[in-house]
Amino acid sequence: MILGAYWYFKFPESLYHFRFFKFFEGYGGHADNAAELAARVQVENADDFIVKLEKLKTQFKKAFLHLNINENQLIISIGGYVLFDFYFQLALEIEELLIREHAIILDFSIPFKSLSTKAYHTEGENMGNNEHRFLQIIGSDLKKNNAENLSIRIDCNLPLSDKEFFINDLGSICREENLNVFYYNDYDFYNHCNLMLFFTNGRQKKDSIQTVNLNSFGDKVRQLTQKYPLHFGHLEGLKYYPQNGPNIELMVDEEYILSKK
Known part of the structure; x- marks a missing residue:
């Protein structure tokens, strides 16, 4: 299990600055939604971009990444209930890739129809459930x-x-x-x-x-x-x-x- 400083309810002000990604805060309670960093973009060649993105993701095995895809348009989502620093670092490196690919920022308010999705789950040792009630x-x-x-x-x-x-x-x-x-x-x-x-x-x-x-x-x-x-x-x-x-x-x-x- 990873313990330590994380973000969920609010953005880490003054620590990170993004051009493509927006932060969608978690609400907790009955809403029970994950916090999310999301970017909606258009690239010249989605297949080529995804290959490069997948290679980058191998450096961030503990982070969750999700893609909604419609031809050369994508919604890139990095989310969870505890966003540690490395989640934001992944977003920064994806932004560098998007800049190199001359990606275009798209408006989130425009309807988006997802034709396919890809999910990249966290990797690592499964340490099982907590066996000690006093923890x-x-x-x-x-x-x-x-x-x-x-x-x-x-x-x-x-x-x-x-x-x-x-x-x-x-x-x-x-x-x-x-x-x-x-x-x-x-x-x-x-x-x-x-x-x-x-x-x-x-x-x-x-x-x-x-x-x-x-x-x-x-x-x-x-x-x-x-x-x-x-x-x-x-x-x-x-x-x-x-x-x-x-x-x-x-x-x-x-x-x-x-x-x-």
Whole structure:
């Protein structure tokens, strides 16, 4: 699974600029639509252009690409529910190809009849379903450049005397499991503590995509229940809700994770 900074509700203002592509935001909720970068163009030779496009797509195995085709006119779509940086980088490289091909920009308001389609799905290791219920996959509110962040959250509690050692062990697991960000909120009460743990990564670009195996990570966290009197969930309800923090253990691209500036 890929974690880190992504875009869905809004465009990454000031980070990317496009001539051919338009950004169609996701709405979430009942609409449940994917966010999309789309370009409607006309090229001299569609078959030749598609061959070149397919060659380019091999450099972006983690991105989804879709084509609607009507003779020499195409709608090129790059979409998903989490658009990481490499999606936008793919769009930029397609634009360079379109410029070299002397493509003409077409108006989206004109009706388009698709005669054929091509879909290029994401490639990579299938890591299976999340086998650990205590691992929650969460989004975030908007951060810098309208980014959101996809993270793992774990709610747990343990004796206060074990807290520091437990946090140190989690940091070691993060380094083993390709996680560059680890921070937490806490609430210490009596001789116990409630913890809200967050694990993620920073921006995911074409040449530095990080994948995380949820089940491998979850297995190692669960093994810590053999070492510490650790329990998942929080004690005492809202009274001792872990709201003190964030306490940062590992961090990259902080403005895209913790604060909007």
